[in-house]
Amino acid sequence: MTFRNADKAAGIAEGDLTGLADAVFHDIPDAVICADYEGLIRFWNAGAERIFGFSRDEAVGQSLEIIIPERLRQRHWDAYRRMMETGRSRHPSNEPLSVPAQTKSGQTISIQFTVAPLPGPYGVVAGIVAVLRYATATFQELRRLRADKRGM
Template identity: 50%
Template sequence: MDDPGLGALAARIVEETGDAVLFADRDGVLRLWNRGAERMFGWSAAEALGQSMDMIIPERLRARHWDGWKRVMETGVTRYGTEVLAVPAVRKDGQTISIEFTIQLIRDAEGRILGPSAVIRDVTARFKREKELRARLKELEAKQR
């Protein structure tokens, strides 16, 4: 991406994509929050930038999240660069949503981890449909017994 025009194009792609694109520093402070994140989570970039990722992590899952975070920051190893992680998240209005995402560890020129970027998709509607189908299947199986 030596072409300055390509850098501007990449920035526009990140900003305009429908998925949420986030970057947090090593301390878990949000440093990038695109329009997709604004739509998905309800906070504007002005509200989110400089805040802890705790704002989108359900309180009951925070300890587990930060334990994993520390391990990844120490080791530089995560399986979620290629595997999709599915978890609940919290919107500004308090609503819980279901999200799926992958992360990439962003490193400086010397190879030190600056923090992870994440591409996040809201899969709440699909999750609800699948849950309803499982319940319906269970109901039908119970009738056949």
């Protein structure tokens, strides 16, 4: 355990949860991304850096489009606007959504993600938080199994 993590653990044990969010969001291996009402990235953790290849400095302030393949952008923005207006996704919140994504190098990868609205003042939606997981190997294995099944 590093000194930074030991300090966080001590604070959590004493009831000070200020370091908990930092520990969870920054150190979790999944990507955690927060975007504002306009779809500009406001938070980008180390998991997002690892999965997508953009550093925090490169990603924060950019549009979510940096990770969305061009052919899917219109559908993404339609769903994003709907969430900003209603505070709800059309997908069940307990079911991860599986979609293609794009890395800094332009490679298309498979991800699974869940998304939730971030509440703002007066009950309006201020943005979103999304937790994303790299799933390319899982989808390749599913394709292989389906192909094997068809070949039987």
